[in-house]
Amino acid sequence: MFKKKILIGLKKQLNKELESSLLYLSMASWVEYKYGNLEGIYNFLYDHSEEEKKHMLKLIKYLNKRGAYADIVYQFNLKKSWNTLKELFQKLYKHEQKISDEINLLVDLSLKEKDFFTYNFLQWYVEEQIEEEGLSKMILDKINFLENDKGGLYLFDYDLKNFHKKNKL
């Protein structure tokens, strides 16, 4: 049985993960449409959308297993276009930072409410956010470094394709 604040927090997070999945999906589709030759970048974004869906499913299973119905509340306005690739990755990095803040708040709440099951469950998300934030920052740094270098962008796309194969994202 969850305490009310914990239940609200976990359900909110579940919807944040759904939002993340749709945001990555929206970005992937935009990059594919605008830059059809940057296969590494858009496939990275498509696959990451699936990753975010797994984050959401993990929360659904945890809530249902502990007797709380994990209902899906779709309540966000999804951004559908960006001016540049740089802007897209800036937004993505900010989004991941926001998700990290939310996970930290939830961990803090689980300690305050003495819900050690939830505290333990959330440790996976803490680890995951270190990677997710680091990855989006690494991509943004590279995009910033390349600026308008089209040749460099092509190589970066190739790098991302291989990175993505190696890490099976």
Ligand code: FEO
């Ligand atoms: Fe599930 Fe990218 O945070």
